[in-house]
Amino acid sequence: MGEEEDNLNKMNKIVIAIDGFSSTGKSTIAKQLAKQLNYIYVDTGAMYRAVTYFALDNNLIGEGFFHSEKLIDKLDDIHITFKFNEALGFAEVYLNGKNIEKAIRTLKVSSYVSPIATISEVRQKLVEQQQLMGKDKGIVMDGRDIGTVVFPNAELKVFMTASAETRAQRRYKELLERGHNLSYDEVLENVTTRDRIDSTREDSPLVKAEDAIEIDNSNLTIEEQLETLLKFAKTKV
Numbered sequence: 001m002g003e004e005e006d007n008l009n010k011m012n013k014i015v016i017a018i019d020g021f022s023s024t025g026k027s028t029i030a031k032q033l034a035k036q037l038n039y040i041y042v043d044t045g046a047m048y049r050a051v052t053y054f055a056l057d058n059n060l061i062g063e064g065f066f067h068s069e070k071l072i073d074k075l076d077d078i079h080i081t082f083k084f085n086e087a088l089g090f091a092e093v094y095l096n097g098k099n100i101e102k103a104i105r106t107l108k109v110s111s112y113v114s115p116i117a118t119i120s121e122v123r124q125k126l127v128e129q130q131q132l133m134g135k136d137k138g139i140v141m142d143g144r145d146i147g148t149v150v151f152p153n154a155e156l157k158v159f160m161t162a163s164a165e166t167r168a169q170r171r172y173k174e175l176l177e178r179g180h181n182l183s184y185d186e187v188l189e190n191v192t193t194r195d196r197i198d199s200t201r202e203d204s205p206l207v208k209a210e211d212a213i214e215i216d217n218s219n220l221t222i223e224e225q226l227e228t229l230l231k232f233a234k235t236k237v
């Protein structure tokens with residue numbers, strides 16, 4: 001591809017940053033949006049979960065302990081990749097060549113991921129990789145700091161919210177459907193604790209970017225959200 005054609009291609013494509021609290025349904029909507037626009041979808045939460053999985057697997061974090069310095073020393077041993085799964089219609093996450101897409105969705109990983117995500121060295125490593133993935137645009141990325149830190153110049157920024165109870169209910173249903181045995185209260189506790197840690201951490205706290213469009217989806221269907229976002233995306237292309 002010539003340089004001019006390459007530039008033209010980039011001109012039509014945009015970066016869409018979707019941030020928000022946990023379990024706001026960001027990934028569901030981001031995946032569908034990417035599919036409609038023929039864009040790449042990247043779930044950055046999966047990357048923080050992959051580091052957490054590594055830390056748990058190597059006994060660097062657990063009940064009452066966190067050897068953060070040791071984790072920082074081992075960061076070069078962590079290789080996170082995504083591979084598109086045709087049958088599922090999205091890219092699954094791999095840690096050092098092993099598919100961990102399902103293993104990172106447990107309540108155990110959820111309850112240790114926020115402390116892991118406070119470590120600046122972890123964030124730096126993952127943000128660098130995320131910026132590389134979006135360098136050619138045509139990407140929908142969801143997370144907590146996408147519109148503020150990863151892509152501050154993203155053409156479209158969305159900030160998703162919903163009440164903690166609505167989110168806990170959704171996550172609870174999802175976990176039950178996957179066969180996990182736990183109570184609604186445990187899930188609500190995890191959701192509110194993560195909100196607090198994610199919004200108050202020193203490095204890249206979860207905040208709405210000034211130029212982000214805020215969508216409270218407590219009472220919106222997926223189709224309604226998708227329609228709204230597609231409309232916004234089309235005005236930016």
Ligand code: DC
Pocket residue numbers: 022023044045046048049113114117142143144145146194198
């Ligand atoms: O989106 P998720 O629930 O899978 O994200 C898991 C955790 O990862 C979340 O509680 C905070 C952290 N995270 C982050 O700090 N920055 C991101 N861009 C994405 C996730």
